[in-house]
Amino acid sequence: MSRPLRVAIGGVHIESSTFSPHLSTAGDFEVTRGDALLARYGWLSPAEPWAADVEWVPLVHARALPGGAVTPETYDAWHAEILDGLAAAGPLDGILLDIHGAMSVVGRDDAEGGLVTAIRSLVGPEPFVSAAMDLHGNVSHALFDGCDLLTCYRTAPHVDVWETRERAARNLVDALRRGRRPHKALVHVPILLPGEMTSTRLDPAKALYARVPEIEARDGVIDVAIWIGFAWADEPRCSGAVVATGTDAAATAAAARELGRHFWEARDDFTFVAPTGTMDECLDEALVAVKDPARRPFFISDSGDNPGAGGADDVTFALERMLTRPEIADGSVRAVYASLVDPDAVARVADLPPGSPVSVRVGGRIDPREPGPLPIEGVLEAVADDPDGGRCVSLRVGGLSVFVTSRRMQYRELASYRRLGVEAGTVDLVVVKIGYLEPELFEAAGDWLLALTPGGVDQDLRRLPYERLLRPVFPLDRDFAADLTVVAR
Ligand SMILES: [Zn+2]
Known part of the structure; x- marks a missing residue:
């Protein structure tokens, strides 16, 4: 009687910006092990038929909100735990890596490539390795070489996170049952774009990703995936990429070649997903627009410090510009600023009775760029405990509610605003540290x-001090012929 397949699962999942002064440490991560790790995956409880006859071996999984680079001590502990877990696991047929692909570790390059290389040197060439990734991750040659299957999300905003992990797991199990190592093909596409130009709600990314199911359905192709890559790390691996995997070498290479070429040819069509401007230009337009009920609530993304992409979450630039506006100061415009992380400021005011006057400096402690910690003279409006932000307060200044959190968080769901007493759909203006609006906010926005x-995470990549990217890369460089060589294994 044959024994069931044995597949280990683990990984470290974070997107980290080397341009953010924030450092990601163990406290920023949610860590799961054992049954709690396996409980992350819906296809295991109860096990889907394809997953039932497999022994799933939990290693360790750590995930965090995007942030600054991970400190080496933090990362090394999980790296060692994954390898120790594999060493202790006994014979394995497969390994599922549940990773992002844009983790920067201070002083190192290509963290995920290094992880899979270390795994290979421990387990050898036999087990099949499948990676489930974010499309904002990067595919280095080391990562490609170490994995047999690699795939990523097909939507941004990401609404197919769990489908992607299941597909990576299922393709792994299917390949193990076939007993033949998949063919794979990689094309690096020398494009580096902010996520805010590549939402799959809009062309050209929409049309590009729409080709995935069609190409994947071809005979001999298992999976095709398109990585937009990660623009906020100064590492040579940061770039667009296409990977195809399949049962037929020629079909697999053709799929990667075709999709890579499509990506490259669309390069001039990528534009920001919403009209852009400086903060002052956006406020000028918003303060006129809010007189029209159809354009309320008006949303402005404070995109350069978006914690959802790795920003420090405490740059006060946008808030300072809001506070200079008389319509907001005198309360004729009802506005929300969401949010700044500042645990010290929260601790100083959160125990006061609601309605107390407060005078406190907020933000500017992690990322000290101008204007730095900002004095707020207002009233304590609300205190709440948030599952993501910890203890949070709302400070009222004129018509403006300023949200301050104890942990970095992103106000991407209306329920988070409600915890601090604000129905975001009914105010005039919401300024939020985010890039493209997440689905609930997108639905709620009048404009x-x-x-x-x-x-x-400045969206204007020309302002970032890159030194180590592979050049040329579009759009930092233009007028060059791309090398779209297919690397096939
Ligand atoms: Zn992403």
């Missing part, structure tokens, strides 16, 4: 502008 504000 929307993307402010190109300063911060660790």
Whole structure:
């Protein structure tokens, strides 16, 4: 009688910006092990038929909100735990890596490529390795070489996170049952774009990703995936990429070649997903627009310090510009600023009775760029405990509610605003540290502008001090012929 397949699961999942002064440490991560790790995967409880006759071996999984680079001590502990877990696991047929692909570790390059290389040197060439990734991750040659299957999300905003992990797992199990190592093909596409130009809600990314199911359905192709890559790390691996995997070598290479070429040919069509401007230009337009009920609530993305991409979450630039506006100061415009992380400021005011006057400096401690910690003279409006932000307060200044959190978080869901007593759909203006609007906010918005504000994830890539990217890369470089060589294994 044959024994069931044995597949180990683990990984470290974070997108980290080397341009953000924030450092990601163990406290920023949610870590699961054992049954709690396996409980992450819906296809295991109860096990889907394809997953039932497999022994799933949990290693360790750590995930965090995007942030600054991970400190080496933090990363090394999980790297060692994954390898120790594999060493202790006994014979394995497969390994599922549940990773992002844009983790920067201070002083190192290509963290995920290094992980899979270390795994290979421990387990040898036999087990099949499948990686489930974010499309904002990067595919280095080391990562490609170490994996047998690699795939990523097909939507941004990401609404197919769990389908992607299941597909990576299922393709792994299917390949193991066939007993033949998949063919694979990689094309690096020398394009580096902000996520805010590549939403799959809009062309050209929509049309590009729409080709995935069609190509994947061809005979001999298992999976095709398109990585937009990660623009906020100064590492040579950061670039667009296409990977195809399949049972037929020629069909697999053709799929990667075709999709890589499509990506490259679309390069001039990528534009920001919303009209953009400086913070002042966005406020000028918003303060006129809010007189029209159809354009309320008006949203402005404070995109340069978006914690969802790795920003420090405490740059005060956009808030300072809001506070200069008389319509907001005198309360004739009802506005929300969401949010700044500042645990010290929260601790100083959160125990006061609601309605107390407060005078406190907020933000500017992690990312000290201008204008730095900002004095707020207002009233304590609300205190709440948030599952993501920890203890949070709302400080009222004129018509403006300023949200301050104890942990970095992103106000991407209406329920988070409600915890601090604000029904975001009924105010005039919401300024939020985000890039493209996540689905609930997108639905709620009467209108929307993307402010190109300063911060660790500045959307204007020309302002970032790259030194180590592979050049040429579009759009930092133009007028060059791309090398779209297919690397096939
Ligand atoms: Zn992403």
